[in-house]
Amino acid sequence: MSAEPENALEQALRLAAQAPAERPAFIRALLESEVLVIGHGEQHLGGQVAAGDKLRLQHWQKPDGTAVLPFFTSVEVLAQSIEREEQYLSFNARALFEMTRGATLVLNPRSPYGKEFVPHEVEQILAHGSSCSVQKHVVQEPTQVLLGQPKDYPDALVAALTALLAKHANVQQAFLALMHDASRTPAQSLLVGLEVSGDAQSVLQDAGSVATDTAPQGMAVDLVLVSPNENSGISQHFYSEVEPFYRKPKSLWARLRGQWA
DSSP states (O other): OTTSOOOHHHHHHHHHHHOGGGHHHHHHHHHTSEEEEEEEETTOBTTBOOTTOOEEEOOEEOTTSOEEEEEESSHHHHHHHOSSOOOEEEEEHHHHHHHTTTSOEEESTTSSSOEEEOHHHHHHHHHHSSSSOOOOOOOOSOOOOEEEOOSSOOHHHHHHHHHHHTTOTTEEEEEEEEEEOTTTOSSOEEEEEEEESSOOHHHHHHHHHHHHHHSOTTOEEEEEEOOTTOOSHHHHHHHHHOOOSEEOOOOHHHHHHHHHO
């Protein structure tokens, strides 16, 4: 892909391969993009697909023999990936995922940057717009949990979340703790506290996706919304005992006002 100018989707793919914080944006861009698949309709209407036409899409095989459906971000990338001229069809990526449910797809195979999508990941993307679904847990009664700081600090997780949260203007602060909730699991987990103004759903979805990709192996990550106005529980612990790993940068006006105060 380096020999040709990148289109917007190819740029998003490259950034996502290089930085976990860019992956949620890549998935959103992908679902809105047109992609190419090697194949044709049985009626061969000059590259067009007639209503009700049966499609013949070309599958490739991985070294282990697993069948995958290749798809591509542009004609240029497709041409670099094949050895002879092939017919191809254009689809919206979301529509392609919907019509090939159960299949494993690979975006831009044989290119410097690519992405494999396994069936359960495709289902998550179609349902939630993300490769990770956030499972909501509601505490039904007062529960005692143990909170502390992890002995081995998850630097990769914190760095990725810091980069991600800077993209969400409504995130004010973020905290990290090690949690043991014996009522749910005997294992410890990492707990990320997020102070968010307004709607937090997209923040939780993106942070959950990035946390899944960057958490230490075998370590679960829980997300919780916190507020400085809460004087008890987890919020109180974070605001009184823990230094935030992320703070929303002050605006230029706020910094200037602070200098003159």
